[in-house]
Amino acid sequence: MTAALEAEGLGMRFGRAWALRECSVSVPAGSVVALVGPNGAGKTTLMHLVCGLLRPSEGRVRVFGGDAGGTAEALARVGFVAQEHPLYRGMTVAELLRMGQALNPGFDRALAELRLAALDIPLVKRAGALSGGQQAQVSLALALAKRPRLLVLDEPLANLDPVARRDFSRTLMSAVAEDEVTVLLSSHVIADLEAVCDRLVVLNRGSVRLDGAIEDVLAAHRLLSGPRDAATDVPGVVRAVHSERHSDLLVRTGPEETAVHPVWQQHRVGLEELILAYLESPAVTR
Amino acid sequence: MPPYLQLVQQVRQALLLGYLRRGDQLPTVKEVVGTLTINPNTVVKAYRQLENEGVVEAKPGQGTFVTAEVEAVAPGDFTRLRRSLERWVRDAQAAGLDDDTVTALIAAVRNDVRAEGAA
Numbered sequence: 519m520t521a522a523l524e525a526e527g528l529g530m531r532f533g534r535a536w537a538l539r540e541c542s543v544s545v546p547a548g549s550v551v552a553l554v555g556p557n558g559a560g561k562t563t564l565m566h567l568v569c570g571l572l573r574p575s576e577g578r579v580r581v582f583g584g585d586a587g588g589t590a591e592a593l594a595r596v597g598f599v600a601q602e603h604p605l606y607r608g609m610t611v612a613e614l615l616r617m618g619q620a621l622n623p624g625f626d627r628a629l630a631e632l633r634l635a636a637l638d639i640p641l642v643k644r645a646g647a648l649s650g651g652q653q654a655q656v657s658l659a660l661a662l663a664k665r666p667r668l669l670v671l672d673e674p675l676a677n678l679d680p681v682a683r684r685d686f687s688r689t690l691m692s693a694v695a696e697d698e699v700t701v702l703l704s705s706h707v708i709a710d711l712e713a714v715c716d717r718l719v720v721l722n723r724g725s726v727r728l729d730g731a732i733e734d735v736l737a738a739h740r741l742l743s744g745p746r747d748a749a750t751d752v753p754g755v756v757r758a759v760h761s762e763r764h765s766d767l768l769v770r771t772g773p774e775e776t777a778v779h780p781v782w783q784q785h786r787v788g789l790e791e792l793i794l795a796y797l798e799s800p801a802v803t804r
Numbered sequence: 805m806p807p808y809l810q811l812v813q814q815v816r817q818a819l820l821l822g823y824l825r826r827g828d829q830l831p832t833v834k835e836v837v838g839t840l841t842i843n844p845n846t847v848v849k850a851y852r853q854l855e856n857e858g859v860v861e862a863k864p865g866q867g868t869f870v871t872a873e874v875e876a877v878a879p880g881d882f883t884r885l886r887r888s889l890e891r892w893v894r895d896a897q898a899a900g901l902d903d904d905t906v907t908a909l910i911a912a913v914r915n916d917v918r919a920e921g922a923a
Contacts, residue, residue, distance in 0.1 A: 695844035713842045
């Protein structure tokens with residue numbers, strides 16, 4: 519089966535600085551991927567490369583087998599909602615839909631109108647007069663009306679209140695169920711991701727730290743707690759927190775259960791803790 | 805516990821407690837996704853697991869139906885047992901037992917009773 523998204527040795531340089539380097543990621547069709555990383559990690563750069571808004575400095579990125587942004591067909595396969603879901607604030611929702619239809623072949627305006635009606639968003643209102651949550655929903659409806667096979671969302675949940683976040687996620691999940699669209703979304707709100715996403719890509723300082731199914735990733739890590747003098751013998755440490763005699767380690771054990779010396783107490787790790795460990799510097803001393 | 809196993813367990817418990825019966829239709833993936841705001845792949849995976857366990861059957865174009873037969877507890881017994889267990893759990897909480905200890909104690913008593921029965 520063709521991957522929805524495949525990046526190989528992807529790199530993007532702005533002047534002398536590399537925003538992204540040696541990035542290899544594979545996303546199976548039908549998955550919902552959380553792209554996580556601190557500011558400046560390269561998330562937006564990666565998304566812009568996937569959408570064809572940037573041409574890579576090195577390596578390549580393919581969307582459903584075709585060069586991203588290479589052709590009009592490739593562009594039509596990808597829907598993109600940029601940060602803060604920008605809309606033309608002076609235009610009404612109906613005008614935005616008409617524009618979407620004029621600019622995109624195969625734009626399903628009826629579908630968008632149906633979705634917006636279900637959410638009680640009036641078509642006659644100007645985009646600037648809508649609430650933040652409603653603007654986010656309009657952006658999503660516009661992107662989905664394009665009937666993309668891959669939907670790329672840059673920080674879709676930022677600046678939304680909890681109810682709007684839930685409503686947005688619900689619309690998104692319904693779209694995944696109905697249209698079988700693959701989703702790549704970046705977010706800082708880790709707690710909201712676990713139910714919604716099934717894959718995880720962690721970016722830090724322009725490189726990929728982690729890429730896999732959330733379930734597999736969680737199963738391949740353990741929290742170990744034990745005496746500090748034994749800590750040097752443990753392989754695969756992602757993050758270590760040492761106090762005078764005691765150490766807490768987060769280790770990558772791999773898919774197979776590995777035997778750890780019995781002085782260590784083992785615990786399963788939660789998604790938030792795991793992500794934070796990968797975002798922090800390798801070793802922290804307390 | 806992975807989210808899909810949580811769903812599997814909810815269905816199993818609903819069956820045991822009589823909220824679901826043989827022949828009942830499970831909500832469609834779309835319905836579950838719309839209510840719970842979870843990833844549809846999670847629901848599909850949970851339903852597949854239940855199908856493998858012989859609890860449900862997916863009928864193409866119709867939906868997913870409960871096929872497992874569970875001996876239902878008589879309503880009177882159910883209410884009586886639930887009330888006495890409620891009293892016991894409150895008692896345990898008042899004595900300062902946490903959830904894990906309560907579960908461990910129930911498992912231990914069940915094992916003892918089973919061992920007595922076998923003896």
